[in-house]
Amino acid sequence: MQYEAVIGMEVHVEINCHSKVFCSCPSAFDAAPNSQVCPGCLGMPGALPVLNRKMVDKSIAVGLALNCQIARSTRMDRKNYFYPDLARNYQISQDDQPLCYAGYIDVDVEGRKKRIRITRAHVEEDTARNSHTQAGGQSGIDFNRSGLSLLEIVTEPDIRSAQEAFAYLTSLKQLLQYLDVSDCNMEEGSLRAEANISVRPVGAEYYGTKTEVKNVASFSGTQKAIEYEVERQIEVLNSGGKVVQETRGWDADKGITVSQRLKESAHEYRYFPEPDIPPIVVDEAWIEQIRKELPEFPIARKERFQSQYGLSLYDAQVLTFSRAMADFYEAIVSAGADPKKAANWLMVELQALLSDTKLDISASPVSPASLAELLALIETGIINGKIAKEVLVEMFKSGAAPKKIVEEKGLGQISDSKALEETIRAIIEANPGQAADYRAGKEKLFDYFVGQVMKATRGKGNPQLVNEILRRELDS
Amino acid sequence: MKTPWYEKTAKEIRDAVHQGEASALDIVNSFIEHADAVDGTVGAYTQRWSETARTAAQRIDEKIRKGLPAGALAGVPVALKESICTSEGKTTGASKMLADYRSPFDATAVTRLQQADAVFLGKVNMDELGLGSSTETSALQRTTNPWAPDRVPGGSSGGSAAAVASGTCALALGTDTGSSIRQPASFCGCIGFKPTYGRISRLGIIGIASSLDHVGPLARTVEDTALALNVLCGEDKGDPTSSDRPVPDFTRSLGRDIRGLRIGVPKEYLASDLDAEVRQYVEKALDQFRNAGAEIVSISLPCTGYDAAAYTVISTAEMSAGLARLDGVRYGARHPEAKSVPDVYVMSKSAGLGTEVQRRIILGTYFLSGKNRQDYFVKAQQVRTVVKKDFQNAFEQCDIIAGATTATAAFPFGSKSDNPLEMYACDQFTVAANLASHPALSIPCGKTAAGLPIGLHLQARSYDEETLLGAAFYYEQHRGFEMGFPSIL
Numbered sequence A: 001m002q003y004e005a006v007i008g009m010e011v012h013v014e015i016n017c018h019s020k021v022f023c024s025c026p027s028a029f030d031a032a033p034n035s036q037v038c039p040g041c042l043g044m045p046g047a048l049p050v051l052n053r054k055m056v057d058k059s060i061a062v063g064l065a066l067n068c069q070i071a072r073s074t075r076m077d078r079k080n081y082f083y084p085d086l087a088r089n090y091q092i093s094q095d096d097q098p099l100c101y102a103g104y105i106d107v108d109v110e111g112r113k114k115r116i117r118i119t120r121a122h123v124e125e126d127t128a129r130n131s132h133t134q135a136g137g138q139s140g141i142d143f144n145r146s147g148l149s150l151l152e153i154v155t156e157p158d159i160r161s162a163q164e165a166f167a168y169l170t171s172l173k174q175l176l177q178y179l180d181v182s183d184c185n186m187e188e189g190s191l192r193a194e195a196n197i198s199v200r201p202v203g204a205e206y207y208g209t210k211t212e213v214k215n216v217a218s219f220s221g222t223q224k225a226i227e228y229e230v231e232r233q234i235e236v237l238n239s240g241g242k243v244v245q246e247t248r249g250w251d252a253d254k255g256i257t258v259s260q261r262l263k264e265s266a267h268e269y270r271y272f273p274e275p276d277i278p279p280i281v282v283d284e285a286w287i288e289q290i291r292k293e294l295p296e297f298p299i300a301r302k303e304r305f306q307s308q309y310g311l312s313l314y315d316a317q318v319l320t321f322s323r324a325m326a327d328f329y330e331a332i333v334s335a336g337a338d339p340k341k342a343a344n345w346l347m348v349e350l351q352a353l354l355s356d357t358k359l360d361i362s363a364s365p366v367s368p369a370s371l372a373e374l375l376a377l378i379e380t381g382i383i384n385g386k387i388a389k390e391v392l393v394e395m396f397k398s399g400a401a402p403k404k405i406v407e408e409k410g411l412g413q414i415s416d417s418k419a420l421e422e423t424i425r426a427i428i429e430a431n432p433g434q435a436a437d438y439r440a441g442k443e444k445l446f447d448y449f450v451g452q453v454m455k456a457t458r459g460k461g462n463p464q465l466v467n468e469i470l471r472r473e474l475d476s
Numbered sequence B: 001m002k003t004p005w006y007e008k009t010a011k012e013i014r015d016a017v018h019q020g021e022a023s024a025l026d027i028v029n030s031f032i033e034h035a036d037a038v039d040g041t042v043g044a045y046t047q048r049w050s051e052t053a054r055t056a057a058q059r060i061d062e063k064i065r066k067g068l069p070a071g072a073l074a075g076v077p078v079a080l081k082e083s084i085c086t087s088e089g090k091t092t093g094a095s096k097m098l099a100d101y102r103s104p105f106d107a108t109a110v111t112r113l114q115q116a117d118a119v120f121l122g123k124v125n126m127d128e129l130g131l132g133s134s135t136e137t138s139a140l141q142r143t144t145n146p147w148a149p150d151r152v153p154g155g156s157s158g159g160s161a162a163a164v165a166s167g168t169c170a171l172a173l174g175t176d177t178g179s180s181i182r183q184p185a186s187f188c189g190c191i192g193f194k195p196t197y198g199r200i201s202r203l204g205i206i207g208i209a210s211s212l213d214h215v216g217p218l219a220r221t222v223e224d225t226a227l228a229l230n231v232l233c234g235e236d237k238g239d240p241t242s243s244d245r246p247v248p249d250f251t252r253s254l255g256r257d258i259r260g261l262r263i264g265v266p267k268e269y270l271a272s273d274l275d276a277e278v279r280q281y282v283e284k285a286l287d288q289f290r291n292a293g294a295e296i297v298s299i300s301l302p303c304t305g306y307d308a309a310a311y312t313v314i315s316t317a318e319m320s321a322g323l324a325r326l327d328g329v330r331y332g333a334r335h336p337e338a339k340s341v342p343d344v345y346v347m348s349k350s351a352g353l354g355t356e357v358q359r360r361i362i363l364g365t366y367f368l369s370g371k372n373r374q375d376y377f378v379k380a381q382q383v384r385t386v387v388k389k390d391f392q393n394a395f396e397q398c399d400i401i402a403g404a405t406t407a408t409a410a411f412p413f414g415s416k417s418d419n420p421l422e423m424y425a426c427d428q429f430t431v432a433a434n435l436a437s438h439p440a441l442s443i444p445c446g447k448t449a450a451g452l453p454i455g456l457h458l459q460a461r462s463y464d465e466e467t468l469l470g471a472a473f474y475y476e477q478h479r480g481f482e483m484g485f486p487s488i489l
Helices: A053-064 A162-179 A217-238 A284-292 A296-308 A313-320 A323-334 A339-356 A367-377 A385-398 A401-408 A419-428 A432-439 A445-456 A465-474 B010-018 B026-041 B048-067 B107-115 B160-167 B182-188 B220-231 B267-271 B276-291 B308-323 B341-350 B355-368 B372-397 B420-427 B431-436 B465-478
Strands: A003-014 A077-080 A090-093 A100-111 A112-125 A129-131 A141-142 A147-154 A191-201 A213-214 A246-251 A256-262 B045-048 B077-081 B121-122 B171-176 B189-194 B214-219 B262-266 B295-299 B401-404 B440-447 B451-460
Touching: A003 A162, A003 A217, A053 A100, A053 A112, A053 A147, A053 A162, A053 A284, A077 B308, A090 A112, A112 A162, A112 A284, A112 A432, A141 A296, A162 A191, A162 A217, A162 A323, A162 A339, A191 A217, A191 A246, A213 A217, A217 A246, A217 A256, A217 B010, A217 B267, A256 B214, A296 A313, A296 A323, A296 A339, A313 A323, A323 A339, A323 A367, A339 A367, A367 A385, A385 A401, A419 A432, A419 A445, A419 A465, A432 A445, A432 A465, A445 A465, A465 B276, B010 B026, B010 B048, B026 B048, B026 B077, B026 B121, B026 B160, B045 B160, B045 B372, B077 B160, B107 B121, B107 B171, B107 B220, B121 B160, B121 B262, B160 B171, B160 B182, B160 B214, B171 B189, B171 B220, B182 B189, B182 B451, B189 B220, B214 B220, B220 B465, B262 B267, B262 B276, B262 B372, B267 B276, B267 B401, B276 B295, B276 B440, B276 B465, B295 B372, B308 B355, B308 B372, B308 B420, B355 B372, B372 B401, B372 B431, B401 B465, B440 B465, B451 B465
Parallel strands: A213 A246, B077 B121, B077 B171, B262 B295, B262 B401
Antiparallel strands: A003 A147, A003 A191, A077 A090, A100 A112, A112 A147, A129 A141, A191 A213, A246 A256, B045 B121, B171 B214, B189 B214, B189 B440, B401 B451, B440 B451
16 A cells, blocks of 8 residues: 655744743853753742743744734643643643644745645743753753743644655744744754654545654754654554554664653643733734844745846855855845855855854854955956965955955065066066967967966966967067 | 830831831830730741841831931831741741742842831741631641630731731731631731732742732731832732732822712622621621711622632632642752652652642642533633622622621631631632732721621722722721720730
8 A cells, every 4th residue: 555644743942032931041052050040940939920022022923934823812821740840840831822823834845845834833931951860870950941932833734755844844944043033953952843743545534643753853863763754654554553652762873763652642731821921912013013024034035136136046045045144145245246256255165164164154254245355356356266265265264354365475466567578578588499389370389378477476467467468479 | 104016006106217206126126025925825926037127127227317218117017928938037838848948039029018118027827828717727836816815817817917916016918819818807806908919919929829819918907008008019020910000109098088988788798697796797887887978789799609619610720730839849848758750749749738738739630630621610710700790790889899708707726627618618708809809808897795806898999999998997997996906915
């Protein structure tokens, strides 16, 4: 029998609000354990949660970017369960009234457009982090993470392959980064993806029993885990077995999913409205304010780059992949550089240096303005392209301005025709045989003389001028 | 002999301190010595902060000497309920679970009192975590009714009421989720005031049920109550359920003419199982109002009876979550023999929380579980809406709703301990104000033949504390008796 996969994704994104969602503790990632805590996120008696309005702003922005409906009136709920990483033994979350719902995202799967519906995106708080590697076999709890702002984004079971899941995650991350609401760092846990996976005969309307695969550290890992899990379920069914509803973890070393715990048939979270936080009322003006501040999204920007700057589809795609890259590019152009040359130098030369040093574009030691300045030096004939590459390496290393490097190292082109004439005459005199052969019709020898001039000027001879003078001197 | 300071009102004390007629230290010492003498019998105080109180008093005297402005409660000795967080001393909630708990911060109400130059004499007893109506569930000690040593002081703010009534503080802070300020005030013969929900910040209160919890003052006079409210009320950014409504000067509503004031008497209240003496004194109070020109209106509150049921469901449901944090993981009494995570929860809670607390947590968990959530919790929320509507309708016909605070005067120790339903019935006239959020107070309206205080319960529209205080003040001035101090002291 032919099977198809039915996959829904649940993504938890830590939204960067500078402080936690229900208290004013900072939310930096790598602080010493339990150094960013207060009575609120420790669940001390008498502490009360105060909803961070920034979290609502940013969640609405994500909702709008995901084409969601925004609830005009909603509330927070208490989700009750006992676990040491849960400070109050209830999590403040949203039950049946999510802030954002009924949206969609269009993703590109190998050139094919796929629409994935978003069921909901709701506001909640993160839990603390348990650590079982303490001395003496004890467990520790780091409450720095307790109360960080989380947005849980849930899709409909619209995803049909691991590849589509990968494309969804990539597009979602791109969107979140464009919105500048999260750094989406899976290793630091600021983005966590879980896949609900089932299979069914192609054409069937029903859903098979699903398993939940979580704790994968990367998008490609998620793709592999889904591929494996789909195959595993098909094998189970083909051999006459039944898929068991359970949570499975991904063992990256062995490349397999492993059963972690059987899922109780129904969770008993005893949700009820959070009485400490008044209802959240979102009016039209609030939504419009956020809509006005939304950035240009990747697809629109890509199209604009093609039409406005005359870039190829490929170049436009690469340059708009991240907002930081696209912003960098437009900053070079607005500093006066030719759009096509700016694209080349950014995507090829600067990108190579960044890749070698594993730096992100946002951490580039070369600013857009200084790259534009470098391109201007080529344009005005002060240096040629070959020298410019050397200058860029130096700029990357020292952060110095290109003009300064050119001046200090004497890298400027020799455009002084008198000086070039002298050099060229001396070379012709020193090569009487070649000069005679050239004059007798061996035109190929012209390149030989260009080479000699460049050698003598250590590459700094203005190529146009060198050609002109050589031809005049040889032909006379 | 001159009246000792501990028998004076907060207003008299404040004025004397402001005018330099008395030193805050002398005043505080008078209260401390009185407490030394009588609190061994009453057992209101669980913590005495005499030394820090003297230091605070000296600081106030210093201010006065230097001609600096002193606060609205300068030198007024205050007692705080054990469930109110203070960075000074312990905050136990009268529970074994928190027997050694020290709060890292002060409740907003505490900070406001401190800024008004009130002086804290210590903390007072209560039912464990506020769950009870007699202060008998306290894990700390027994508090007796100052008017009758064999009787309970009421609860849960029993220590607050007993301390005010016995003169070991001029004002006390209590909390009220269903009756916990007003019922003990009624039993002990003082004034207990539950303001509108949102008037006083709940930040720093060991909460029971956040949508029903209120902070409020207990005092010996209406004027002192108004003074305390002036200090305590107001928006707090730390409590998003606190109201940003402007706070009037409540003392200005005292002395209002009550002619034409419409006082509603719900027929359901009088039809209930009121003790004969209680009924007699409540009716007498109504007559006094009528004679003064108020209009007594018969009204109906059809929700009566259902309100208590809804209250039980909502309050226990919310507290089952609200008290879940008391697990011994981050603070509190972790059971020494707990070996696993489930052990930590089960053993610590079983050993650290008393029977009544456990009963209500289990009850609340039940009301929220599975299908019960729809059948009980959601239904109770709907009833709550009906209760609000009933009161809205009632307040179209009257400005004040009057009745008894409790059906009987203070009962003997142990008489209801084994019958939780009878104990819950102590709340029957008071829970509606918590469900509907409007302000209510209890003021003494007489004593039984056995000498036990009886409380008159007055309720007003939300945010209309002024009408409530005005009516209570008028009554206090004209009721024809002085509450005085218990003779056993």
